Amino acid sequence: MKAAEMFSLKGRVALVTGASSGLGTQFARALADNGAAIALVARRADRLNALKDEIEGKGGKAAAIEADVTDRAAMTRAFDAAEKAFGTVTVLVNNAGIAHGGRVTELSPDDWRRMMSTNLDAVFFWAQEAARRMLAAKAQGSIVNIASVLGLMVAKGGASYATAKAGVVQMTKALAVELAFKGVRVNAIAPGWFVTEMNDDYLLSEKGAAIKREIPMGRFGNAGDLDGALLLLASDAGAYITGATIVVDGGQVIQIKG
Numbered sequence: 001m002k003a004a005e006m007f008s009l010k011g012r013v014a015l016v017t018g019a020s021s022g023l024g025t026q027f028a029r030a031l032a033d034n035g036a037a038i039a040l041v042a043r044r045a046d047r048l049n050a051l052k053d054e055i056e057g058k059g060g061k062a063a064a065i066e067a068d069v070t071d072r073a074a075m076t077r078a079f080d081a082a083e084k085a086f087g088t089v090t091v092l093v094n095n096a097g098i099a100h101g102g103r104v105t106e107l108s109p110d111d112w113r114r115m116m117s118t119n120l121d122a123v124f125f126w127a128q129e130a131a132r133r134m135l136a137a138k139a140q141g142s143i144v145n146i147a148s149v150l151g152l153m154v155a156k157g158g159a160s161y162a163t164a165k166a167g168v169v170q171m172t173k174a175l176a177v178e179l180a181f182k183g184v185r186v187n188a189i190a191p192g193w194f195v196t197e198m199n200d201d202y203l204l205s206e207k208g209a210a211i212k213r214e215i216p217m218g219r220f221g222n223a224g225d226l227d228g229a230l231l232l233l234a235s236d237a238g239a240y241i242t243g244a245t246i247v248v249d250g251g252q253v254i255q256i257k258g
Contacts, residue, residue, distance in 0.1 A: 018096030176243030192249025216251030
């Protein structure tokens with residue numbers, strides 16, 4: 001089979017959470033460019049509509065669906081809307097997330113719970129809902145959870161974020177074990193440092209410059225650097241991959257510091 005056929009998503013329906021900015025927007029573009037119909041989910045409807053128009057302007061199919069990933073009722077409505085527009089979602093990209101820092105002695109219960117609710121709980125419930133619907137439709141599919149290198153390592157001031165992302169890595173394995181024989185693959189991508197709206201103030205500062213010097217490739221991730229991993233996991237090219245976490249970080253995690 002030729003590479004173009006292996007990685008093709010023609011006929012697939014993908015739902016991307018957190019699609020209104022950053023990595024989510026790029027994920028949606030990559031999936032649409034390779035043939036998938038895209039359900040764009042986030043809270044900012046104006047941005048979703050702009051992305052929808054962009055994708056449709058290039059000949060793709062997209063639907064803008066406003067939803068907060070922590071709202072279970074909104075989640076159900078989002079899947080219903082995606083199914084009404086395109087059919088059963090067979091590719092879920094669990095991307096929505098938040099980031100905030102705070103030393104462990106300073107984190108409030110509300111800050112901790114907000115992080116877990118968005119970055120861990122929502123990932124599970126959206127994956128659960130996607131899997132239930134795939135199984136009901138007797139459709140094979142792929143769930144891609146977006147973790148982080150901070151789920152594999154830690155940094156000062158990132159206890160809640162690292163804990164949530166580590167949970168995503170372990171959850172991915174647990175979901176994969178239970179769903180594999182039913183035809184639903186579950187994998188994760190652990191990005192390193194990518195400049196987005198969520199972290200640009202930090203990464204473009206002197207502290208960010210210090211982080212960049214610790215990355216073996218000597219740069220932050222660029223838009224599109226995650227496309228290959230995403231397309232591998234979403235398409236038939238990754239048909240025998242499940243329970244895996246693919247690290248895309250310019251070599252940061254493997255580096256041994258002397």
